[in-house]
Amino acid sequence: DQxxxxxxxxxxxxxxxxxxxxxxxxxxxxxxxxxYKKYPAEGPTFLISISSIKDKNEDGRFTVFLNKSAxxxxxxxxxxxxxxxxxxxxxxxxxxxxxxLIFGQGTTLQVKP
Amino acid sequence: DAGVIQSPRHEVTEMGQEVTLRCKPISGHxxxxxxxxxxxxxxxxxxxxxxxxxxxxxxxxxxxxxxKMPNASFSTLKIxxxxxxxxxxxxxxxxxxxxYNEQFFxxxxxxxxx
Numbered sequence: 001d002q003x004x005x006x007x008x009x010x011x012x013x014x015x016x017x018x019x020x021x022x023x024x025x026x027x028x029x030x031x032x033x034x035x036y037k038k039y040p041a042e043g044p045t046f047l048i049s050i051s052s053i054k055d056k057n058e059d060g061r062f063t064v065f066l067n068k069s070a071x072x073x074x075x076x077x078x079x080x081x082x083x084x085x086x087x088x089x090x091x092x093x094x095x096x097x098x099x100x101l102i103f104g105q106g107t108t109l110q111v112k113p
Numbered sequence: 114d115a116g117v118i119q120s121p122r123h124e125v126t127e128m129g130q131e132v133t134l135r136c137k138p139i140s141g142h143x144x145x146x147x148x149x150x151x152x153x154x155x156x157x158x159x160x161x162x163x164x165x166x167x168x169x170x171x172x173x174x175x176x177x178x179x180x181k182m183p184n185a186s187f188s189t190l191k192i193x194x195x196x197x198x199x200x201x202x203x204x205x206x207x208x209x210x211x212x213y214n215e216q217f218f219x220x221x222x223x224x225x226x227x
Contacts, residue, residue: 006155034215043117043204043218044156089156099144099163099208101216105155 003027004092006104014112019077021107023090026071030092034101035064035075038087047088048075080111115139117219119205125225131193134222137186138207146206146216147180147190156204162188195226 005024013019023033031052036044050057050064050073057064063076077084090104118137126132138145146161160170165182173180177196182188192199202223206216 036218041220043206043220045218046215049215091156099146099161099168100158101146102158103148103156105153 004090004102004104006090006107008107010108012110013080015082016079019080019109021075021088023073023104024071025092029094029096031095032093033073034091036089036091044089082111082113085109085111117205117207117217119219119222121222123223126195127227128196129194132195134190134203136188136205136219139217142207142209144208145182145188148204150202197226200224200226
């Protein structure tokens, strides 16, 4: 059973517009969430994270929002750039299991010039 | 720092053969993870080690898969015998410190089993 779900396999947006990537989770024990970005033929790289004590975390063009009641988080990229085209993975962690990240299936973002 | 190093980058083998994937974590990191990426299931955690000790191997698909970490700077993931359904990209990752530190991924090994 997928505890972390990214229901949109792909997303296409125009350069300069906002990209919104969504992620849902089922395990209420998750208390830390991360987004990773992956380019072809490379490993995933960390992008941004958020603790469950917050509902928003911002880093430059990237903002992650967390809605604990809905068990939903989203990544906003504003403005989107062609270099943002990649696969984005949502991941979740529980402090009771210090090492383990549970990843979603990924969403492929294409930003068109 | 060289980052997480994986070898080989590509492996093509025939069904029934033994496959060994290798990983060198970032120096000083005390956690090491093995993941498998497929289109259907995304990134799946296979096993992870803390201080060279396997902590959780519940993601290992079956007995054909085994992983070892003989020391802090080296780990292997072995598949014996390999099957076509094992074809995937296998990633190694490492991290150090607290539970919430980010994991650093290697470039992956693309395995094709014919």
